[in-house]
Amino acid sequence: MASDANASEERVLAAVEERRAIVNDAIDDYLPLAEPERLWEASRYLMLAGGKRLRPTVSLLAAEALLDVEPLSEPYTDFPTLSGDRIDILAAGMSIEVIQAFTLIHDDIMDDDALRRGVPAVHVEYGTDTAILAGDTLYSKAFEILTHTGSHAENGLRATRRLATTCTHICEGQALDVDFEGRTEVPPEEYLEMVESKTAVLFGAAAAIPPILLDADDEVVDALHQYAVEAGSAFQIQDDVLDLTVPSEKLGKQRGSDLVEDKETLITLHARQQGVDVDGLVDADDPETLTDAEVEAAVATLNEAGSIDYARTTARDLVAKSKSRLEVLPDNEARGLLGDIADYLITRGY
Amino acid sequence: MASDANASEERVLAAVEERRAIVNDAIDDYLPLAEPERLWEASRYLMLAGGKRLRPTVSLLAAEALLDVEPLSEPYTDFPTLSGDRIDILAAGMSIEVIQAFTLIHDDIMDDDALRRGVPAVHVEYGTDTAILAGDTLYSKAFEILTHTGSHAENGLRATRRLATTCTHICEGQALDVDFEGRTEVPPEEYLEMVESKTAVLFGAAAAIPPILLDADDEVVDALHQYAVEAGSAFQIQDDVLDLTVPSEKLGKQRGSDLVEDKETLITLHARQQGVDVDGLVDADDPETLTDAEVEAAVATLNEAGSIDYARTTARDLVAKSKSRLEVLPDNEARGLLGDIADYLITRGY
Numbered sequence: 001m002a003s004d005a006n007a008s009e010e011r012v013l014a015a016v017e018e019r020r021a022i023v024n025d026a027i028d029d030y031l032p033l034a035e036p037e038r039l040w041e042a043s044r045y046l047m048l049a050g051g052k053r054l055r056p057t058v059s060l061l062a063a064e065a066l067l068d069v070e071p072l073s074e075p076y077t078d079f080p081t082l083s084g085d086r087i088d089i090l091a092a093g094m095s096i097e098v099i100q101a102f103t104l105i106h107d108d109i110m111d112d113d114a115l116r117r118g119v120p121a122v123h124v125e126y127g128t129d130t131a132i133l134a135g136d137t138l139y140s141k142a143f144e145i146l147t148h149t150g151s152h153a154e155n156g157l158r159a160t161r162r163l164a165t166t167c168t169h170i171c172e173g174q175a176l177d178v179d180f181e182g183r184t185e186v187p188p189e190e191y192l193e194m195v196e197s198k199t200a201v202l203f204g205a206a207a208a209i210p211p212i213l214l215d216a217d218d219e220v221v222d223a224l225h226q227y228a229v230e231a232g233s234a235f236q237i238q239d240d241v242l243d244l245t246v247p248s249e250k251l252g253k254q255r256g257s258d259l260v261e262d263k264e265t266l267i268t269l270h271a272r273q274q275g276v277d278v279d280g281l282v283d284a285d286d287p288e289t290l291t292d293a294e295v296e297a298a299v300a301t302l303n304e305a306g307s308i309d310y311a312r313t314t315a316r317d318l319v320a321k322s323k324s325r326l327e328v329l330p331d332n333e334a335r336g337l338l339g340d341i342a343d344y345l346i347t348r349g350y
Numbered sequence: 351m352a353s354d355a356n357a358s359e360e361r362v363l364a365a366v367e368e369r370r371a372i373v374n375d376a377i378d379d380y381l382p383l384a385e386p387e388r389l390w391e392a393s394r395y396l397m398l399a400g401g402k403r404l405r406p407t408v409s410l411l412a413a414e415a416l417l418d419v420e421p422l423s424e425p426y427t428d429f430p431t432l433s434g435d436r437i438d439i440l441a442a443g444m445s446i447e448v449i450q451a452f453t454l455i456h457d458d459i460m461d462d463d464a465l466r467r468g469v470p471a472v473h474v475e476y477g478t479d480t481a482i483l484a485g486d487t488l489y490s491k492a493f494e495i496l497t498h499t500g501s502h503a504e505n506g507l508r509a510t511r512r513l514a515t516t517c518t519h520i521c522e523g524q525a526l527d528v529d530f531e532g533r534t535e536v537p538p539e540e541y542l543e544m545v546e547s548k549t550a551v552l553f554g555a556a557a558a559i560p561p562i563l564l565d566a567d568d569e570v571v572d573a574l575h576q577y578a579v580e581a582g583s584a585f586q587i588q589d590d591v592l593d594l595t596v597p598s599e600k601l602g603k604q605r606g607s608d609l610v611e612d613k614e615t616l617i618t619l620h621a622r623q624q625g626v627d628v629d630g631l632v633d634a635d636d637p638e639t640l641t642d643a644e645v646e647a648a649v650a651t652l653n654e655a656g657s658i659d660y661a662r663t664t665a666r667d668l669v670a671k672s673k674s675r676l677e678v679l680p681d682n683e684a685r686g687l688l689g690d691i692a693d694y695l696i697t698r699g700y
Contacts, residue, residue, distance in 0.1 A: 039525035140517030147511035153503035167490030175389035
């Protein structure tokens, strides 16, 4: 079982790594450095700072699974569709990654997070005004990129609409998240709804837009959307677990910073239901003054209340549901990798 | 001549007023109040606070001129195209107005402008975080609206792409504007390029997107685009003139606030070239402490240097060029109104 899990994780990491390299190599093509240079530097900064590229990996694997082709056997920029022509499916994955970068830049301003991907956040590096503008630039650029896949216009228009509704949904999720900060008695279902809007729908679009562009039936589009929304929700819950359980160096930001920032997560909401004094878990009111000892003590309390286990179980159930959605696809290596990715999202260490 | 000008202005005001009413009545349809309520309230707040609706008016008149129909004789939500079917052209105008609202909300954060359309700016009323998010919400909503015109998919996709490239261009223009704040020796041509990017391209999209959706030739699309870019540049130059020459009550913000904020305009750049000590024109460093006497004295100095006249002449030349572009359209009442609007943009009092 453990060695199976290890083998699965190794396959995922290799698949992600291969596609990450392709995405990274293509950034200059889809997001070239233009004038005014400072704006474009700020816009590209987070894209170039790294990132796992999980969402474009999902996009590219979804395309390969759907077309039933051997992984990496067809060039992504000239990829076959179900109706027999060829399109640039890499553009779809790139547009999702660009939207992801935009949301991170604006979220970091709102949450005043100083670090992202191990480097200063864009508003710290370039100032808030330029960071707002860099996010806005990436926002339109993502739509621009998505209109250039070369797909049938009908599919291109549907894909663009899907990206737009997804972005509206993300904004609504972020607003819910901000509202939650003032509330301590949020039912877990409501929290999961927020997570779905804020994070999971972009995974959903990453998986649904390729089948739209590749001329798949609505049934397939919907199934892939659900696969990724459920896996994406599990991903976000796991992120909240990792914030408490992974050393700061590995996280790329201070461990336990969610607690300092009074961010409600599935873990804290469960703990409150169990009577834990969540607000008293840490004294620090700035991530920089938070000590590891304080975090350790908080984690021990949350473990005792069963709250971290509760989050893990919820994530695990979501992943099981998520994987069952893939049955709509032909049984092939890419589909297997999509299943492995769903597993990986909750077994990953950081 | 004066009575001709008055008659033209009256026609424009009536045409804008009629279309403004239609746009205002449709806000609830295209931008309904949804959950989370506070986000949607903040997103709709500026749209509901008023606005001249000049851009959608240009969109709707361009459609009527192109189809050679009597103004207001065809319903905008079920409007004929050149290829014989019918589409929702109001959606196109609305998407432009929604983009306009998004840019104003984010610009007001960056420029820290407290008043807009006579009411507190969104970030003053709802806080900066919600204002960033409200702008982001309107951004995607505009794309969503534009994908729902019912046009041929080919045209819908082209229109969406045009909106995306326009938004990127606007961000670049805003970045140039911010860069200019630190520079005092900007050649007027470079300034005009910034104005074109920051303001005029959205007028350009307002005029170009309807012919794209209505199946017009590229020649017509390009001519209407140029008409509106040139008129829009003149509009922005006139805005800078009005900031100095119109009483605060009429402006909806403090008269002369551009001078306090060290905003370079065609006027200040010309004045610098004439040796005027622009930085010494007013002492106040906050629009609220600026006195009318200070503004009067500054305006007298700028008038003596010929700088306000220079801006007016530049705007007038742009409008003449702009109007000549309309010859590509059939000669009809709507085309006449588009010409009148170009005139009005530089004769308007506020």
